Amino acid sequence: MSRLLCPSMMCADCGILKQEVLELEKAGIDVFHIDIMDGNFIPTFGMGLQDVEAICSISEKAVDVHLMTENPVRHIKNFIDMGVDIIYIHPEVDELPVRTLQLIKTYGGKAGLVLSPQVTVESMVPLLSLADYVLVMTVSPGFAGQKYLEFVNTKIKQLVLLASQYHYKVIIDGACSLSKIKELSKLNVDGFVLGTSVLFNKAQSYKEIVETLRKI
Template sequence: MMCANFSNLEQEVNSLDNAGIDFFHMDIMDGSFVPNFGMGLQDYEYIGKIAQHPLDAHLMIENPGKYVQLFSDLGAQVIYFHPEADQQPARVIDNIHGLGKKAGIAINPGTSVTAVEGLLPIVDYVMVMTVNPGFAGQPFLDYVLPKFEQLTALQKQFGFTISVDGAISRQRISQLKALGVENFILGTSTLFNKNQSYQTIIDEVRSENTVLA
């Protein structure tokens, strides 16, 4: 939602709801873990009140464990965080589950699958970042592609859902779906600032049986 038109946020939310997305993907940035600020608490609360589809929370922030309760209370059904941003990532996952929510970890381009492998038995989602987090409109980083093959092999053992976020064009959706990705976070590469309605875009992408946020 950081890519949406905030001058008419209610219409944006209603249009996306009517288009049949699966989730509103909410990027929370603190200007410290990533060099940008994004999605204030008031934005999150407002969208949560009017949206008909569930919200997630992508916490691109330092010490995310301190804020799990807050975003759970604001309605997040899935909470993603970056394991390197917290000294006790397994505890963060346990706390998210204790609140009755799904837990996800986000893997930065420079973070290896091996570095987070110990967390894979206890997470619900693994989101691979295919750009460096913090800004929209960046190019897709092809060097992350081997991570999907690694995660697909581990998914068979642990059962998590593979998500992807960053420069996800329609061509990338087809490529990544073949590599085992199930959940696609759409931004300016496919969904926003286009000359088509959200309904048309979602219908065309949905024909590929894709989960969208």
């Protein structure tokens, strides 16, 4: 499987964060995925800045941050300075998303858009030429343990088709179980955010799970 495998570090054991990062790297993951929440756009809190800084300093792999925050432009330079490679924003809570996406690129990062379940693909088309990645949420953002929203599959198919025109990668985030990864791989998506549905808190080692996913 050549898809990008992106462990959601919110699901890792933060008490042994360094060990988790090193074991995931040895297992062969591709990108560390970090959720940042401000308690406003999403009424919960994700990982902290110190966690981002630690993962960037420990890891030799790429790191992304998913900014579930209002007015995300305020935080772009801080995350790039920490060593973050990819920054995802929610355009529905950004007054000037074009400016924000351009700023990410200006500072040397890769720009990512997030498609929430309630947002239409059509509303995002004007921004797609600025995106390096599109993160498709198959659950409501900000809460773990949700069920996969089947109606989002139509949007995934739309975005995969548009990717050939706008040249971004499609990443799926939310309830990515082994069976869902098998199913969605057939739609030619580019990668998956891996949480408790397939990677964390399992009897198998990270290496064993990643090897199983690579065989799909």
